[in-house]
Every structure is written in structure tokens, then in C-alpha cells.
Amino acid sequence: xxxxxxxxxxxxxxxxxxxxxxxxxxxxxxxxxxxxxxxxxxxxxxxxxxxxxxxxxxxxxxxxxxxxxxxxxxxxxxxxxxxxxxxxxxxxxxxxxxxxxxxxxxxxxxxxxxxxxxxxxxxxxxxxxxxxxxxxxxxxxxxxxxxxxxxxxxxxxxxxxxxxxxxxxxxxxxxxxxxxxxxxxxxxxxxxxxxxxxxxxxxxxxxxxxxxxxxxxxxxxxxxxxxxxxxxxxxxxxxxxxxxxxxxxxxxxxxxxxxxxxxxxxxxxxxxxxxxxxxxxxxxxxxxxxxxxxxxxxxxxxxxxxxxxxxxxxxxxxxxxxxxxxxxxxxxxxxxxxxxxxxxxxxxxxxxxxxxxxxxxxxxxxxxxxxxxxxxxxxxxxxxxxxxxxxxxxxxxxxxxxxxxxxxxxxxxxxxxxxxxxxxxxxxxxxxxxxxxxxxxxxxxxxxxxxxxxxxxxxxxxxxxxxxxxxxxxxxxxxxxxxxxxxxxxxxxxxxxxxxxxxxxxxxx
Amino acid sequence: xxxxxxxxxxxxxxxxxxxxxxxxxxxxxxxxxxxxxxxxxxxxxxxxxxxxxxxxxxxxxxxxxxxxxxxxxxxxxxxxxxxxxxxxxxxxxxxxxxxxxxxxxxxxxxxxxxxxxxxxxxxxxxxxxxxxxxxxxxxxxxxxxxxxxxxxxxxxxxxxxxxxxxxxxxxxxxxxxxxxxxxxxxxxxxxxxxxxxxxxxxxxxxxxxxxxxxxxxxxxxxxxxxxxxxxxxxxxxxxxxxxxxxxxxxxxxxxxxxxxxxxxxxxxxxxxxxxxxxxxxxxxxxxxxxxxxxxxxxxxxxxxxxxxxxxxxxxxxxxxxxxxxxxxxxxxxxxxxxxxxxxxxxxxxxxxxxxxxxxxxxxxxxxxxxxxxxxxxxxxxxxxxxxxxxxxxxxxxx
Numbered sequence: 001x002x003x004x005x006x007x008x009x010x011x012x013x014x015x016x017x018x019x020x021x022x023x024x025x026x027x028x029x030x031x032x033x034x035x036x037x038x039x040x041x042x043x044x045x046x047x048x049x050x051x052x053x054x055x056x057x058x059x060x061x062x063x064x065x066x067x068x069x070x071x072x073x074x075x076x077x078x079x080x081x082x083x084x085x086x087x088x089x090x091x092x093x094x095x096x097x098x099x100x101x102x103x104x105x106x107x108x109x110x111x112x113x114x115x116x117x118x119x120x121x122x123x124x125x126x127x128x129x130x131x132x133x134x135x136x137x138x139x140x141x142x143x144x145x146x147x148x149x150x151x152x153x154x155x156x157x158x159x160x161x162x163x164x165x166x167x168x169x170x171x172x173x174x175x176x177x178x179x180x181x182x183x184x185x186x187x188x189x190x191x192x193x194x195x196x197x198x199x200x201x202x203x204x205x206x207x208x209x210x211x212x213x214x215x216x217x218x219x220x221x222x223x224x225x226x227x228x229x230x231x232x233x234x235x236x237x238x239x240x241x242x243x244x245x246x247x248x249x250x251x252x253x254x255x256x257x258x259x260x261x262x263x264x265x266x267x268x269x270x271x272x273x274x275x276x277x278x279x280x281x282x283x284x285x286x287x288x289x290x291x292x293x294x295x296x297x298x299x300x301x302x303x304x305x306x307x308x309x310x311x312x313x314x315x316x317x318x319x320x321x322x323x324x325x326x327x328x329x330x331x332x333x334x335x336x337x338x339x340x341x342x343x344x345x346x347x348x349x350x351x352x353x354x355x356x357x358x359x360x361x362x363x364x365x366x367x368x369x370x371x372x373x374x375x376x377x378x379x380x381x382x383x384x385x386x387x388x389x390x391x392x393x394x395x396x397x398x399x400x401x402x403x404x405x406x407x408x409x410x411x412x413x414x415x416x417x418x419x420x421x422x423x424x425x426x427x428x429x430x431x432x433x434x435x436x437x438x439x440x441x442x443x444x445x446x447x448x449x450x451x452x453x454x455x456x457x458x459x460x461x462x463x464x465x466x467x468x469x470x471x472x473x474x475x476x477x478x479x480x481x482x483x484x485x486x487x488x489x490x491x492x493x494x495x496x497x498x499x500x501x502x503x504x505x506x507x508x509x
Numbered sequence: 510x511x512x513x514x515x516x517x518x519x520x521x522x523x524x525x526x527x528x529x530x531x532x533x534x535x536x537x538x539x540x541x542x543x544x545x546x547x548x549x550x551x552x553x554x555x556x557x558x559x560x561x562x563x564x565x566x567x568x569x570x571x572x573x574x575x576x577x578x579x580x581x582x583x584x585x586x587x588x589x590x591x592x593x594x595x596x597x598x599x600x601x602x603x604x605x606x607x608x609x610x611x612x613x614x615x616x617x618x619x620x621x622x623x624x625x626x627x628x629x630x631x632x633x634x635x636x637x638x639x640x641x642x643x644x645x646x647x648x649x650x651x652x653x654x655x656x657x658x659x660x661x662x663x664x665x666x667x668x669x670x671x672x673x674x675x676x677x678x679x680x681x682x683x684x685x686x687x688x689x690x691x692x693x694x695x696x697x698x699x700x701x702x703x704x705x706x707x708x709x710x711x712x713x714x715x716x717x718x719x720x721x722x723x724x725x726x727x728x729x730x731x732x733x734x735x736x737x738x739x740x741x742x743x744x745x746x747x748x749x750x751x752x753x754x755x756x757x758x759x760x761x762x763x764x765x766x767x768x769x770x771x772x773x774x775x776x777x778x779x780x781x782x783x784x785x786x787x788x789x790x791x792x793x794x795x796x797x798x799x800x801x802x803x804x805x806x807x808x809x810x811x812x813x814x815x816x817x818x819x820x821x822x823x824x825x826x827x828x829x830x831x832x833x834x835x836x837x838x839x840x841x842x843x844x845x846x847x848x849x850x851x852x853x854x855x856x857x858x859x860x861x862x863x864x865x866x867x868x869x870x871x872x873x874x875x876x877x878x879x880x881x882x883x884x885x886x887x888x889x890x891x892x893x894x895x896x897x898x899x900x901x902x903x904x905x906x907x
Contacts, residue, residue: 282785316639317582318785320604324639 015041015267018287018297019486020274020313021448023051024073025493026303027257028501029486031081033508034266041295042261043287045273045448048251049258051303052447052454052488053496055251058436062342063248064391066438067447067454069353069384070246071238071496073253074146080502081260088256089249095352097242099210100383100424102358107206109242123204134201134211135241140178141186142237147174149237149492149499152507153466153474191461192229195360205359213357213380214242216395218454218495220335222367223360227461234459238495243353248386253496277302277313277483284483287313299482301504304448305456306330306469306489314480323479326470330489331463334440334452335370337397339417341390342434348425349390354383356420366396373402375412381420390428392417399440399452406441413437456489465491476504484508513538516564517653517714525732532735535627535649537565542734547830548855550737554658554700555856557729558665560721561656561738563699563706564714566612567626568648569634575641576620583637584614585769585792587782591616596680596695599777600769601633606791607757607766609633610750611774613697615682623648623708627750628758637787653714657721658704658741660904661728666694666705668724674705679906688720699738701745703904739831743852743863746806746897748772752833753804753849753863770795771802771865773897803871806895807838807848809860809879813891821884827853827860837880838864839889845870848879854899861899862892870894 019030022044034040048054052067073083084090094111101107108119113132120128151171175183189197194215198208212223215232222228239245246253258268273290277300286296302309307330316324357363357380366376375397382393394417401409414437422429440452449456457463466474468491476484484504492499514537516522522540530541539562542550553559571579581588584599591597593616600611612625624630634645657666666674671686674694682695690713698704709717722730742749750756754767769778769792778792811825818825831852838846851862862879870877873896878889 282790311640317578317641321633321636321639321787322604325636328639 015039015295015297017041017299017301018043018295019301019303020287020309021045021051021303021487022049022254022258022268022270023303023487024053024254024257024496024498025487025501026051026301027254027261028073028077028081028498029301029303029504030266030268031257031260031264032502032505034261034264035081036505037265040261040266041297042266042268043272043274043289043295044268044270046446047271049268049270050251050254052449053250053254055248058340059342059434062340062389062434062436064340064386064389064436065248065250065384066340067338067443068250068496069244069382069391069393070248070250071253072240072245073496073498074502077498077502081257083253083256083260086256086259086263088253091246091249094241094245095243095247097210097214098350098352098354099206099213099358100354100356101206102423104424107210108352109210111241111243120204120207123206124202127202127204127207130201137182137185138233138236140182141189141233144175144178144183144186145233145237147171148465149497150503152476152503153468153491155466155472155475186233189229189233191226193226194223194228194232197229197232209357209359209363210355211242212360213355213363213382214239216363216367216380217382217393218336219459220333220367220370220396220398221458221460222364224364225367230461230464231459234494238497244384247353247384248389274313276315277309277480279314279318279480282318282479283481299484299508301484301486303485303487303501305332305450305453305487306485307332307450307457308448309485309487310478314478314483318480320479323470323473326472330469331458331460332451332453333399333458334443334449334454335396335398336443336452336454337394337413337417337440338436338438339392339394339414340436340438341392341418341428341432343388343390343428343431344433345427345431347385347390347428347431349383349385349428351385356381356383356424370396370398373398373400375401375409375416377416379416379420381417383421390421392421397440399444406439410437410439413439454488455494456487457494459494468493476500476507514650516562517711518562518564518655518718520715521718522562522732526734530734530736534565534735535567539565540732540734542736543732547737547740550731550733551740551855553729553731553733554702554737554741556660557731558657558659558661558725559700559731559733559737560718560725561658561733561735562654563656564653566649566654567629568652568654569624569626569630570617570646570648571622571624571634571643572646573620573641573643575638575643576622579634579638579641579643579645580614580622580624581782581784582786583634585774585778585786585788586614587779588614588622589783593618594681594683596682596697598680600772600774602769602788602792603757604788604791605757605766606768606788606795607760608754608769608772609756609758613695615693615695617682617693628756651711653709653711655707655709655717655721656698656700656704656738657707658698658700658702658733658738660703660902661725661730662704665721665725665728665730669720670694677705687717690716692717699745699747700741701747701898701901701905702741703902703907736830739833739850740852740854743831743850743861744854744856744898744900746773746863746899748804748863749850767802767804767865768792768795768800770800772804799868801868802846802865803868804863804865804897805871805873806897806899807851807862807864807877807879807892808895808899809862810891810893811860814860814881817881817883817888817890823884829853836862838866838892839878839880840870840875845877851879857899859899860890863897864894866894
């Protein structure tokens with residue numbers, strides 16, 4: 001008997017680690033591990049890598065960043081993984097953030113604060129003079145959040161041990177170093193609504209709303225919702241300000257990551273869907289693919305969202321009941337749709353990140369629709385362009401519709417998006433030669449995002465820090481030994497940064 | 510306003526309950542005793558046939574393809590090994606391996622079970638049934654139950670049942686008919702004696718009661734309340750939720766919780782069973798490392814107690830029923846545990862208690878002292894740790 005056990009434990013797996021999902025977080029984790037010399041296999045359901053960080057072709061001469069408009073990984077990741085040598089072009093030039101207004105008198109928030117202040121001046125002299133202070137606070141707040149996102153959260157205090165507590169101590173120290181006043185302002189800002197936060201700085205509704213729109217981007221929340229102070233800081237951190245960077249190059253980032261994985265000796269297989277994680281006595285042993293093939297590994301890291309990973313790939317039967325209850329309770333509720341337009345001719349849309357967010361109330365009403373399971377008739381849009389392609393980010397288009405079915409509502413989103421934008425660019429509608437709509441249902445079925453939630457779980461204060469993905473399990477671990485989470489649904493995640501993919505490597509045995 | 514419910518036997522039990530000492534049991538009126546002193550009822554359990562209304566037991570019917578899987582996951586027993594017609598006593602735990610409740614699982618059919626519980630467990634069962642093809646229905650009101658306990662019960666039952674219960678083994682059940690009425694009879698009970706539990710539809714309750722009372726007249730059949738049963742269950746070494754242990758669902762602090770090992774339920778924890786079950790990890794760890802507490806039997810030394818009473822000029826005084834109160838237990842002058850239920854055993858002629866002792870004092874044979882109150886003064890009577898149960902007649906399993 002004894003002999004048999006020993007023999008079993010010496011069976012060597014072909015792979016040290018299997019990573020489920022080749023999104024940016026999965027690839028970051030894979031690259032770090034491969035760089036350490038671990039035998040890594042990344043399994044991707046789609047035929048292309050990238051997950052939500054992907055540039056796809058939707059027709060001839062029609063390429064767009066499907067979900068995230070560009071983005072950038074944390075600088076330490078780019079450096080650690082030598083991504084520049086693997087094909088990443090670091091473009092530090094920034095485009096302006098523009099709030100489109102009906103009278104074609106747009107607010108242009110240029111990355112250059114002097115230029116931004118000039119534009120603000122048209123709306124309020126006072127606000128122009130406060131721009132610098134606001135940017136300074138946001139940069140500082142984002143810096144503090146960045147430190148928090150680099151710190152592995154301890155489990156609930158009940159379970160906290162010295163080693164876990166150490167991370168918090170470091171975080172505490174960092175916060176102290178941030179300065180007492182900034183730290184207090186940061187903590188105070190988190191539970192505030194975006195509206196309350198921007199009102200403290202600005203008097204012009206136009207400026208307030210433009211900034212508040214970034215707070216609700218990818219969230220099923222309105223600018224009057226508590227906790228959108230936090231999401232504003234979160235998005236500011238990931239974007240490095242208000243506007244997107246590297247628009248049209250989302251796929252380039254994940255391609256560079258995939259190159260890095262391979263060059264470090266890792267393996268990536270596409271077109272393979274993981275159907276089940278193989279578990280014996282609460283220990284992950286490998287994966288079972290949809291085609292029945294089994295691959296064993298010493299450990300499994302899933303970059304899929306926690307709900308999918310735990311309830312579908314593991315299954316409730318192998319998990320403790322309270323854990324299952326918490327996992328079921330993770331708020332997903334995506335409400336983002338994407339409308340990509342191929343345009344033939346000069347659309348006249350300026351470069352940069354454009355938003356249709358004329359007032360706080362406009363944004364809040366757009367969100368109201370989502371509360372009642374309806375598509376916003378007057379949506380909050382964010383628009384980016386890349387060559388002949390116009391990409392429209394549409395909120396709110398709730399995954400859970402009160403009536404109707406997403407298979408039939410696609411046209412409605414398409415129509416509202418194009419008509420709304422055409423009000424500002426009258427030629428646009430007639431120039432559209434091809435288009436691609438991605439509904440919340442597509443986000444789920446094509447991109448594997450449960451309930452179409454791009455963040456793998458809403459970024460809300462009860463799903464934040466040591467409560468992300470669920471209370472007591474914020475350290476990437478699960479009740480299944482050797483199964484770890486590294487997607488956007490874990491602390492550090494949500495949006496594009498690679499933090500959760502980087503962090504998981506720190507907690508591995 | 511919250512009103513207690515009455516059981517399907519209330520028409521009979523209320524007419525018989527002379528002391529009107531109704532107790533509250535799971536939201537129902539339950540007769541404490543039918544007479545003013547417990548002696549006759551207690552001796553009916555041990556010498557003849559006691560008829561006890563146990564309808565307040567909370568009952569669930571668990572049905573479906575995954576019914577066995579659900580109970581396998583929730584309880585500590587290996588449910589997949591159970592045969593149809595088998596009954597298993599079990600506790601169930603939270604993820605930390607601490608007891609939530611205890612009861613019996615009856616396999617009524619390949620895909621149908623009945624679970625009894627002391628307290629409502631629907632939420633817990635539902636939480637555990639995520640992703641399973643199973644239905645959980647509470648049938649507490651719909652199913653009436655009589656516990657029929659004592660050495661004469663087999664003879665009485667055989668007079669009224671369609672199929673003899675002679676072959677019905679300990680912790681098995683059978684479908685049967687009494688007076689043409691469909692019932693399920695299980696060879697189970699809460700007294701440690703020969704006994705059966707009869708499960709029936711609520712509307713048939715009175716007819717079954719009457720039939721048994723007539724058939725049992727010559728065999729000393731006696732309606733028995735829960736106070737006499739309380740004495741018998743201590744003799745049998747059986748504990749009670751909220752008296753001898755606290756459910757994790759209402760413990761205020763960690764030390765109030767108990768694991769099945771700490772309650773002496775080692776034999777019900779199937780660590781060799783397949784797959785996950787709630788609390789598995791914690792129970793494996795406790796098994797490896799050993800338990801810090803253990804529930805044991807305690808026999809108070811009669812002579813020692815006599816001496817303590819003699820000092821104030823009294824003969825030993827013992828309560829006439831089981832005492833559900835915590836009594837400190839000492840070794841030297843250090844408290845090493847407590848008794849949770851103590852009773853005079855009329856059969857054994859001993860003062861006995863269910864006691865929770867810390868390691869290493871729970872070893873059989875350990876000399877301890879239990880607190881008693883003599884003329885308003887706290888005294889400590891010498892006592893010894895003994896094996897449970899205190900009483901186990903050969904006919905219990907035969």
C-alpha cells in the first residue's frame with residue numbers, strides 16, 4: 001500500500017502548469033512561469049489568442065479591437081517579460097479625451113495639462129485653474145491603487161496568518177509613504193459617487209460628466225452610484241489618464257505575450273476547449289477537454305472568470321456549500337455592447353477617445369435603462385478610431401433583458417449607436433460599408449465572459465480587495481488544492497493591466 | 510403572533526396529559542409526561558411498551574437522480590453504500606467539521622430518502638444541492654411518527670401488522686400495513702431498547718394510535734412523554750441537540766461548537782468514502798491530530814455522594830428526571846469539562862451523566878469530580894469516566 005502511494009506521487013506530469021485561457025492575464029502568468037523554467041501549457045478555446053485583448057478581422061480591410069480599445073500592461077510586466085523584444089511597440093504618445101457636444105463645441109482634454117486647461121476655460125475659468133490639482137490627485141490615487149493591486153490580499157482576518165499579513169503591512173507602509181493627506185483623500189474617494197467626486201473639483205457640468213463617464217466605463221453603475229469614485233480611479237490607473245492608448249493594437253499586446261511565452265519554452269494550444277478540471281479528493285489533477293482528451297498537470301491556473309471556472313469547470317459538487325453560495329452571488333451583470341463600423345470615406349471623427357456624455361443626468365438616465373433591463377435609448381458612448389474603422393463602446397445594453405432576446409436586439413443597438421453618433425458626424429451613417437455588433441450575449445458565447453461582464457465580476461466595493469472574487473478567497477487560491485485563479489475576477493483585475501496574471505505567480509508554491 | 514402547532518395525535522395526547530406539562534419541541538406542543546410522576550412511563554420503556562409521539566421531528570423527503578449524492582455530500586456517512594430499506598444515523602457538519610445537526614437517513618427507494626433533523630435544514634440542503642437533479646420537500650406536518658419502544662413492542666406490532674416484523678433488523682425499515690393503513694416501520698428509536706418507529710400519513714394518525722392502544726392493552730402499552738424518554742436516552746448514551754451540543758448555526762463562539770469525533774460519533778464519519786463531503790478536510794485533520802474533547806459517560810460514586818450529604822445530615826437527593834443543565838467537572842481543583850445532561854437511572858440504580866471532557870481526562874477509568882449542590886452549597890461528588898452506553902439490553906439489536 002505504502003509503496004503504491006509513493007509510486008503514484010512520483011508520476012511526472014508532462015506539464016507543470018496548465019493555464020486555462022489565453023487572455024492577457026493567462027498569458028502574463030504563463031510567461032512568468034515559463035521564464036522561471038516551468039513547463040507551461042496554455043489552452044485557448046478560440047482559434048486566436050488574446051481573450052478580451054484582441055484585434056480581429058470582421059471583413060476585408062476591417063480590423064478592430066473587439067473589446068478593449070488598446071490598453072497597456074503594467075510597466076514592470078513589460079520589462080520583466082521583455083515584451084518589447086517580443087514585438088510590443090511601446091507608444092508613449094497620448095491622444096486627447098474629447099467630450100462631444102451638440103453644438104460642435106467639444107471639450108478637449110489633452111494629455112498636455114496646459115492645452116487641456118485652455119479647452120476647459122471655454123466652459124469655466126475656475127475649472128481650468130483646478131485641472132492640475134485634479135490630475136495630480138487622480139495620478140496619486142491611481143498610484144496608491146496600483147500598490148494595492150500589487151499586494152496579495154490576505155484572506156479574511158479569521159484566517160490571516162503572518163505571511164499573508166506581511167503583504168498588508170507593506171501596503172500600509174506604502175500608504176503611509178503616500179502621505180497622510182493623499183491617503184485619506186484616496187480612502188474617502190473610493191465609496192463616493194463619481195458625481196460627488198467631480199463636483200468637489202469642477203463647476204461645469206460638461207467637465208464633470210466627461211470625467212464621470214470614465215468612472216462608469218465597463219461597469220453596470222451610474223455616475224450617481226456609490227463606489228464609482230473607486231471605478232474612476234481604477235480606470236484612470238489602467239488607462240494612465242482619461243484616454244485610451246494603443247488604440248487598434250490590443251491584439252499586438254497579447255501577440256507579444258504569446259511570443260514571450262513561446263520563447264521562454266511555453267506551449268500554447270488554440271481551438272481547445274476545457275470542459276472540466278479533473279479533481280480527485282479536492283486536488284486538481286489536470287483538465288478534460290471538450291473532445292474528451294485528458295491532460296494532467298501539477299497545477300491548474302484558470303484565467304477564465306471565477307463563476308465559469310468554479311461552477312462549470314470544477315462544479316458545485318466538489319466545493320464547500322458556502323463557497324458555492326458566494327460564487328453564485330458574484331455580481332456579473334454585464335451591460336456593454338460594441339459596434340464596430342467600417343467606413344468608406346472621411347468620417348471626420350478626430351483621433352483620440354471620444355465620449356458622448358453631455359451631463360451627469362444623461363449618463364445616469366442611460367444607466368437607469370440597465371436597472372430595468374432595457375437598452376438605453378440615449379446611451380453613453382465612447383468612440384475610438386483606427387484608420388477606416390470606428391469603434392463604438394455602447395452602454396447600457398444589459399445582458400439580462402426584461403423583454404426580448406439578444407439574438408433579436410442586435411439591430412436595436414446598432415441603430416441607436418449609429419444614429420446617436422451621426423448626430424455629431426452627419427456623414428457617418430451614409431459612409432458605413434460594413435459593421436460588426438458584439439452584444440453581451442456574444443461576449444458570453446464567443447469570448448467566454450459570463451453574463452457579458454468584461455471585468456469578470458463587477459468592480460464594486462463589495463467585490464474589491466479582500467472580497468474579490470469572494471470574501472476569504474482573495475489570494476488566487478480555491479478550496480481545490482493546486483487550482484488557482486488569475487483572471488480579471490481576482491484582486492488586481494478588471495480591465496487591462498495584467499496585474500492579476502502577474503500576482504498569481506507570487507502565491508504559487 | 511407565533512403559535513405552537515399541535516401534532517396529529519393531539520386529540521389523544523391532550524386528553525391523556527394529566528399534568529398539562531407541555532413542552533415546546535420544534536414548534537409543536539409535546540407532552541412532557543402523561544402522569545405526575547415519571548416512574549410508570551420510564552418503566553414502560555424498559556419493561557413493556559412505550560408509545561411516544563415523535564411527530565415534531567423535522568422530516569425531509571429527498572428525491573431524484575442525485576438524492577444519494579446530495580446526502581453523501583451533506584452527511585458524514587457513505588450514503589452510496591446504503592441499501593434500499595436501510596436506515597443510517599448520522600451527523601452533518603459545516604466546512605470546519607463542526608456539527609450542524611444530527612438525525613437519520615432512510616433509503617426509501619433507489620432515488621428517494623427521508624432525512625430527520627432536530628432543526629430546519631432546508632436552506633443548508635438547498636445550498637448543497639446546487640447543480641444537482643434533486644428535490645427537497647419538508648414533510649414534517651404531513652408525516653406523523655410514533656416511537657414504539659420497549660421489550661414488548663415486537664409482540665404488539667405483530668398483532669396488528671400485515672407482515673410480521675420478526676425479520677426486521679436493527680436500523681432497517683419496511684413498508685407495512687396496520688389495520689389496512691399504509692405505514693413505514695423502522696427498527697429505530699431514541700431509548701436504546703428494542704423499539705420501532707412508525708411513520709404514517711397525518712390523517713391516519715389517530716387510527717394507528719387507537720389500534721396500537723387496543724392491541725397493546727395486555728402488554729402494558731403506555732403513552733410516554735418526552736421526559737421519561739430523556740432519562741432513557743441518557744442511559745443509552747444518546748445526545749440531544751441544544752442540550753448536549755450546540756449547532757454551529759447558533760453557536761456564538763468557536764468553543765461552543767463540537768465535531769462528530771468530540772461527540773463520540775467516530776463510527777459515523779466515513780473518511781474512506783469517495784468524493785467531497787462537507788467538512789471532509791477538517792475531519793481528516795482532526796482524525797490525524799486527535800480530538801481535544803470527547804463526550805463520555807460519567808458514573809457518580811454513590812458512597813462518595815452519600816458522605817457529602819451526610820455532612821449536612823441528609824440522605825442523597827437526586828432529581829427525579831433528567832437534568833439538562835451544565836455541571837462543572839473537576840480533576841483536583843481544575844475544571845476539565847462539564848456534564849451536559851445528568852439523570853438518575855432507575856434501572857441501573859446509578860446517578861449518571863453525559864460529560865464533555867478535555868484531553869486526556871476522557872479516558873475510561875479516569876477519576877473526576879462532578880459538581881452537585883447540597884443545601885445551597887456547591888460540592889463535588891466523586892465520579893468515574895465509563896464507556897457509553899450505560900445500558901444496552903441484548904434485545905436491542907436481536
